Amino acid sequence: MSERRAYLDRGLGETRGVVTLDGRPERLLIRRDDDEPRLLIGARLVARVASLEPALGTAFLDLGQGAEAILPFKPDARPVRGQAIEVEIRSEPRRGKLAIARFVGPAEGAPKLIAAAPDLAIELAALSHGASLVEGTSARQVADEAEAEALEVLHPVPGGGQIAIEPTRALTAIDVDLSDRKGGDAKRVTRQANLAALGMAARLLRLKGLGGIVVIDLVGRGHDGHALLAAARAAFGPDNPGVAIGPVGRFGTMELSLPRRVRPLAEQLCREDGALSDRTLAQQLIRRLQAEAAAQPGARLTAACSPAIATVAEPFARLLAEQIGARFSITPDPARSRERLDVGFAR
Structure with missing residues (x-):
């Protein structure tokens, strides 16, 4: 049976929460002190309907203080321009895309924040099914490891082989590579590799904060479609509601649609060119100073x-x-x- 644990690293300028699945990081949630509270998942607000795109079934919302979101609507529930409504953020903004809100009910007054997003400790408890929260040095180590793994492209699969996860503007592509996986029966080896890769892909997509269309290029041919579909449903079950899984296609690929909820980790930690942002590097520097200060009480430290x-x-x-x-x-x-x-150390 799978075991989940929860860790909370309270840093200076940011707080990081991690949920592990059988000892490996499954989710990494980062809250920085300058995050816009109006755009965090779970925040409730009074919003004003700024404009409508009836052909797209979309309303553009003014959340106040320059924050914006979109609200999908059905033809029989079309809002009115200028109307005040209560909404909840259900998908955080990502690069080039606005946050997505859901309609809660009518409201009055100017745009404002009604209720802040749940605290990270509350979110971690829900995601880990109530596991005890671990803080301190071990939490920081787990968060550092989760951060590093979230930014990797290649990930080794237990038993041999690897998967590559590469997001694009349109979709996320996952390639399963048999690599050095050993075994005499090629069909059995490829089946085991694909089943293991599905479980890993589900965990890593949650860790990286990726959703939308996902295409998995399975290894081998002549796949056991029923077994792979059952494995995918089990692996991606924690992402429900909103998961759609297609059968294995003629070219050996499996397509999925996963709900987008949080901002991708790479966007939080990196610049558009993929390099770590100045903010992320500054946070690393401060953590290293904290670690050395704890290891050497009273010593004078230098950083460059x-x-x-x-x-x-x-x-x-x-x-x-x-x-x-x-x-x-x-x-x-x-x-x-x-x-x-x-x-x-200073000399």
């Missing part, structure tokens, strides 16, 4: 990074100084690459 990272890290460094005192310094180095972060 690029000027851009030092600038972004400045407000978090002030918070760190309130915790451990002014016993560290961060030196901007124009000759240093963005990704190079060094932390050591």
Whole structure:
């Protein structure tokens, strides 16, 4: 039977929550201090209907303070332009796409936030089926590992082989590769690899925060369609409601549609070119300083990074100084690459 555990890492400037499935990260939720609370999943708001696109069955909503969302509607439930309505965010915005809201009921007044999104601890309890929450050093280690795995493209499959997960604008493509998987019976080996890959793909898509259309290129040919469909339904069951799974096609691919709920992790952590953002690197720098300060109480610490990272890290460094005192310094180095972060002891 599968076991889920929940971890909460309360950092400076961000909080990270992780749910593990049988010891491997299954979900990573990140809340940063400057996130727009109106656009977090579960937030409830009074919104104003700004405009309508009847042909698309879509209303554009003004949530206040520059925040926007869209509201899908059916022909018999068409809202009125300028109307005030209560909505709940059910899908967070992603690059180039607005948040998606669901209609709750009529409302009055100007756009405003009525109820904030659930706290991360509450979300973790729901996703882990009430598992006890682990905090502290072990939670930080689990969150770091989850963050690293979420950004990988290639993932080894237990027993041999690997899967590659690559999102595009239209869909997410998953390739199953037999690689070095051993066995005498080729059909049995490919069947086992595909079944294992489906379970891994489900976990990793949840970890990466990916949804929409997913195409899985299975390995081999002459697939046992019924067994694979049953395995896919079990693997993607936790993503319901909203999961649709197609049969294995003539070209050995399986197509799925998964609900989009959270912002993809890569968009939260990376720039558009795929490199880690200045904010993500600054958070890593502060965590490394915290770790060294805990390991060496009283020692004076030094850190070196690029000027851009030092600038972004400045407000978090002030918070760190309130915790451990002014016993560290961060030196901007124009000759240093963005990704190079060094932390050591002052001599």
